[in-house]
Amino acid sequence: MSTRYFIGRTGQLADGTPSAIAKRAATTPLMLGPLGFAGDEQTDRRFHGGPDQAVHYFPAEHYQALAARFPALRRFGPGDLGENISDTGWLEDEVRLGDVFALGDCRIAVTQARVPCHKIAKRLDEPDAPAFVADTVRLGWYFRVIEGGMVELDTPLTRIDSDPSAPSIATLWRLRLDPAADPAVISWLASHPALGRAWRAKFAQRAEWLERNPPLFR
Structure with a gap:
């Protein structure tokens, strides 16, 4: 799978809750700034968005595990859990706090794990989904933007710097708990x-x- 990019506007979940968790694949190059990709929204700014959560990555591999645990979720795929970037090959036990990735000329750095919230349950219509995501450390993570610019749709995500002394996202999550x-x-x-x-x-x-x-x- 190649790197894919997703953006979304605020809509409504099945129960009427406003949310921008449902993202759709970008069809044109995206401008990346300090608060994320142009055209993307975060509905509840108390818990989402801002410079430390400008871009959300969720490993595409996790959808298979979700579908195996919750068969009804086989209709879901990348973009459906609020991620802006999805790909295979990067997982929580391999990516470290502070890792710097390149998107062409842009640079983004890992800041924290994504905390699964009730909107995942409402989006997937599975009350146990957030606990499953948390317990199995299938969280994804956030980036802050170090250097912005235009991101072409075929631009790969490439790690260019990593501190071996920094905790992985999986370790960081376990330390938090x-x-x-x-x-x-x-x-x-x-x-x-x-x-x-x-x-x-x-x-x-x-x-x-x-x-x-x-x-x-x-």
């Missing part, structure tokens, strides 16, 4: 410049709590 995570690692992530600001704030809160409540045993 692990109540017994190493306080030193949590503190390090709280100030990591590549991490999205909202996630840094969450890790900072964890670090402060752990400092006040050190574990008795480790």
Whole structure:
């Protein structure tokens, strides 16, 4: 599968909830700016969009696992879970925080995992889908835009820089959920410049709590 690009405007889910989770494949070159691709929307800006979540990537491989778990989802495919970019070959246990990717002359950097929300359940009409996505770490991730520009539709996604000391997206997700995570690692992530600001704030809160409540045993 070649790299594919998706954009979408706000519509309504089956229950009337406004959402732009349903994206459609782009048919013309896309301008990429600090807030993402031109022509793309994020409906609820409290939780979606902004510089740290400018572009969403979701591995195309995950649709097969979703369809195997929820047979009714065989009608869904790339673009249906809000992703702007989809391809095969990049997965959560291989992509690291801060990895820099090239899209032609554009540069984008990995900031955080995508947190599955209730709109996935409503979009797929499967109440258990968000938990399945979270538990199996089939999350996708977000990029911030370092250098914008025009992206042609046949432009491949290419990783050009990676810090081997940075956690993978899968590890980052598990650290976010692990109540017994190493306080030193949590503190390090709280100030990591590549991490999205909202996630840094969450890790900072964890670090402060752990400092006040050190574990008795480790």
